[in-house]
Amino acid sequence: MTKAPATPLLDTVRIPADLKAVPDRDLPQLAGELRAEMIDAVSRTGGHLGAGLGVVELTIAIHKVFDTPHDRLIFDVGHQCYPHKILTGRRDRIRTLRQEGGLSGFTRRAESEYDPFGAAHSSTSISAGLGMAVAADLSGENRNVIAVIGDGAMSAGMAYEALNNAGALDARLIVILNDNDMSIAPPTGAMSAYLARLASGRTYMGFRELGKKLTAYLGKTVDRAITRAVEHARGYVTGGTLFEEMGFYHIGPIDGHSFEHLLPVLRNVRDNARGPVLIHVVTQKGKGYPPAEAAADKYHGVNTFDVITGAQAKAKPNAPAYTAVFAEALVQEAGYDEKIVGVTAAMPSGTGLDKLAIAFPERTFDVGIAEQHAVTFAAGLAAEGYKPFCALYSTFLQRGYDQVVHDVAIQGLPVRFPIDRAGFVGADGPTHAGSFDTAYLAALPGFVVMAAADEAELKHMVRTAAAHDDGPISFRYPRGEGVGVEMPARGEILAIGKGRVVKQGSKVALLSFGTRLADCLLAAEDLDAAGLSTTVADARFAKPLDHDLIRQLARHHEVLITVEEGSVGGFGSHVLQFLAVEGLIDHGLKVRPMVLPDIWMEQAKPEAMYAKAGLDRAGIVATVFQALGQKAVGVGAAG
Numbered sequence: 001m002t003k004a005p006a007t008p009l010l011d012t013v014r015i016p017a018d019l020k021a022v023p024d025r026d027l028p029q030l031a032g033e034l035r036a037e038m039i040d041a042v043s044r045t046g047g048h049l050g051a052g053l054g055v056v057e058l059t060i061a062i063h064k065v066f067d068t069p070h071d072r073l074i075f076d077v078g079h080q081c082y083p084h085k086i087l088t089g090r091r092d093r094i095r096t097l098r099q100e101g102g103l104s105g106f107t108r109r110a111e112s113e114y115d116p117f118g119a120a121h122s123s124t125s126i127s128a129g130l131g132m133a134v135a136a137d138l139s140g141e142n143r144n145v146i147a148v149i150g151d152g153a154m155s156a157g158m159a160y161e162a163l164n165n166a167g168a169l170d171a172r173l174i175v176i177l178n179d180n181d182m183s184i185a186p187p188t189g190a191m192s193a194y195l196a197r198l199a200s201g202r203t204y205m206g207f208r209e210l211g212k213k214l215t216a217y218l219g220k221t222v223d224r225a226i227t228r229a230v231e232h233a234r235g236y237v238t239g240g241t242l243f244e245e246m247g248f249y250h251i252g253p254i255d256g257h258s259f260e261h262l263l264p265v266l267r268n269v270r271d272n273a274r275g276p277v278l279i280h281v282v283t284q285k286g287k288g289y290p291p292a293e294a295a296a297d298k299y300h301g302v303n304t305f306d307v308i309t310g311a312q313a314k315a316k317p318n319a320p321a322y323t324a325v326f327a328e329a330l331v332q333e334a335g336y337d338e339k340i341v342g343v344t345a346a347m348p349s350g351t352g353l354d355k356l357a358i359a360f361p362e363r364t365f366d367v368g369i370a371e372q373h374a375v376t377f378a379a380g381l382a383a384e385g386y387k388p389f390c391a392l393y394s395t396f397l398q399r400g401y402d403q404v405v406h407d408v409a410i411q412g413l414p415v416r417f418p419i420d421r422a423g424f425v426g427a428d429g430p431t432h433a434g435s436f437d438t439a440y441l442a443a444l445p446g447f448v449v450m451a452a453a454d455e456a457e458l459k460h461m462v463r464t465a466a467a468h469d470d471g472p473i474s475f476r477y478p479r480g481e482g483v484g485v486e487m488p489a490r491g492e493i494l495a496i497g498k499g500r501v502v503k504q505g506s507k508v509a510l511l512s513f514g515t516r517l518a519d520c521l522l523a524a525e526d527l528d529a530a531g532l533s534t535t536v537a538d539a540r541f542a543k544p545l546d547h548d549l550i551r552q553l554a555r556h557h558e559v560l561i562t563v564e565e566g567s568v569g570g571f572g573s574h575v576l577q578f579l580a581v582e583g584l585i586d587h588g589l590k591v592r593p594m595v596l597p598d599i600w601m602e603q604a605k606p607e608a609m610y611a612k613a614g615l616d617r618a619g620i621v622a623t624v625f626q627a628l629g630q631k632a633v634g635v636g637a638a639g
């Protein structure tokens with residue numbers, strides 16, 4: 001591991017107020033040190049690197065010009081906020097990023113007064129900033145509100161809803177569009193092409209014209225400084241027609257790595273802007289770190305790495321990753337059925353749909369960060385007889401819930417929902433945990449809701465979903481590796497609403513939904529060893545429930561435990577409802593539903609999070625003993 005870099009100037013800046021003493025001419029040196037510090041920190045922790053590297057100058061310039069935290073600075077998504085964290089009193093903890101007990105990888109209100117709004121899901125910054133700007137107006141506060149939003153985040157409908165509202169309200173809001181021509185993957189869509197055209201220079205305004213415009217809008221003090229910036233930027237200024245039509249004053253594109261361009265523009269906007277302003281800043285994702293600049297993904301998200309070579313640590317896998325199994329199975333099924341199409345919302349590699357795009361490019365659609373649209377777009381495809389697999393992370397599907405209800409479920413359209421990142425995801429923490437999908441999908445009439453217990457089951461579920469044309473169907477699976485089971489050459493079509501008994505016992509029944517099955521089997525070993533003969537079943541379906549299986553487990557066991565990687569209201573709640581309605585708990589059956597706890601679980605390794613949640617081998621054993629009113633004395637590995 002390399003030594004931490006020398007950072008003499010950065011050492012003088014603990015909080016933004018210290019920046020005021022740094023002369024403008026020394027800011028490039030500060031930027032160099034800040035970059036080195038961030039690279040060193042992320043090389044030790046892993047995390048989001050490319051986005052932060054791209055906004056080093058922008059972050060310094062904003063903190064230099066504005067008076068944070070009185071002025072509100074909001075980063076969209078928040079994955080680019082590491083330089084901001086270093087400059088806002090958190091440098092001493094920067095090497096704890098995303099670790100258990102450490103700094104969050106995103107902005108977080110509870111973490112710092114310099115984080116006025118928490119984020120992690122994209123495209124919320126303009127709405128939140130507008131709310132703050134209006135609040136300042138209402139309470140007579142004189143403060144600036146700045147929202148920094150990326151070109152990728154600009155593809156979501158919510159950003160336009162906010163622009164639309166801000167333009168109409170004429171609120172004093174500063175939006176900085178950080179255009180690095182990248183999302184996680186290269187950005188898609190007409191808006192991205194439009195921004196590229198603006199940045200390409202074809203529609204640049206001459207600086208004289210800009211000077212006139214700015215003078216008219218911002219006042220007399222503006223034009224000389226702006227003109228200088230514009231000269232340095234080789235005429236990087238344009239009319240920004242779309243944003244102007246929406247009521248924004250549009251400045252840019254300007255060079256987001258040049259303090260000579262950033263500082264005068266920000267100062268003039270600070271001192272003179274009256275209504276909503278959009279500053280279009282062009283940056284380079286991964287800037288200043290050659291391995292990141294050279295990488296296709298610009299080191300969007302990295303493992304720990306070697307600073308000199310950029311080589312990332314790779315743990316040797318014990319089993320294939322669920323995402324890879326899903327992707328391969330989907331490509332296989334798509335080879336058999338030309339009606340199968342894939343939809344991703346800006347996560348081609350994260351969901352594995354990049355594999356489908358290689359095999360069947362014309363049947364794979366990256367719609368941008370637009371989950372709501374992705375769901376209804378898939379519904380439209382299904383309405384025309386196609387078989388869309390709308391592959392989203394559990395946490396991001398939340399954004400498309402009304403579309404799932406209104407456009408898919410009510411119409412009974414056979415959209416397939418592969419739901420990745422089910423359960424805890426680890427370092428991304430509570431914003432990215434896949435906790436609620438079973439609860440919110442299993443509540444919907446006509447929905448088939450599955451969870452894979454292992455990677456072979458996932459393969460079966462891909463085939464089952466492909467074959468299911470009677471209505472919507474979902475299947476969830478976690479981040480990370482499978483358990484190493486033998487894989488079938490092709491998935492089987494599962495009987496809808498039928499679970500399976502994996503191990504037969506007689507006193508205790510563990511009914512698992514999802515990948516806690518492995519821990520249930522381990523817990524069963526301990527329980528058997530303690531004289532409690534244990535049945536383990538894999539429910540496969542939360543909807544429709546396997547009524548016969550549940551009846552059999554309820555009637556022939558003293559204890560019934562349901563186990564899932566989801567919130568209350570999901571699988572266990574449906575089982576309890578059924579047991580109650582059927583009168584199966586009227587005669588002493590001891591039922592305990594095990595779900596994710598009712599807290600926002602902090603980031604840690606997933607195993608540690610499950611242990612804390614009590615959803616591991618030891619927790620399952622303890623729950624059984626508690627149900628029986630016994631103490632778990634000397635129980636195997638669980639004790």
Ligand SMILES: Cc1ncc(C[n+]2csc(CCOP(=O)(O)OP(=O)(O)O)c2C)c(N)n1
Nearest residue numbers: 051120121122150151152153182183184346
């Ligand atoms: C609603 C939502 N969908 C998907 C994501 C995953 N995601 C995180 S960052 C990102 C790309 C953002 O691109 P951009 O805003 O341009 O920022 P950059 O990384 O280029 O700086 C995506 C798709 C998310 N955070 N939120």
Ligand SMILES: CC(=O)[C@@H](O)[C@H](O)COP(=O)(O)O
Nearest residue numbers: 077079120301350425428479
């Ligand atoms: C910031 C963001 O939302 C994504 O970059 C996310 O961190 C990706 O997570 P995975 O690593 O699980 O794909």
Ligand SMILES: [Mg+2]
Nearest residue numbers: 150151152182
């Ligand atoms: Mg971008």
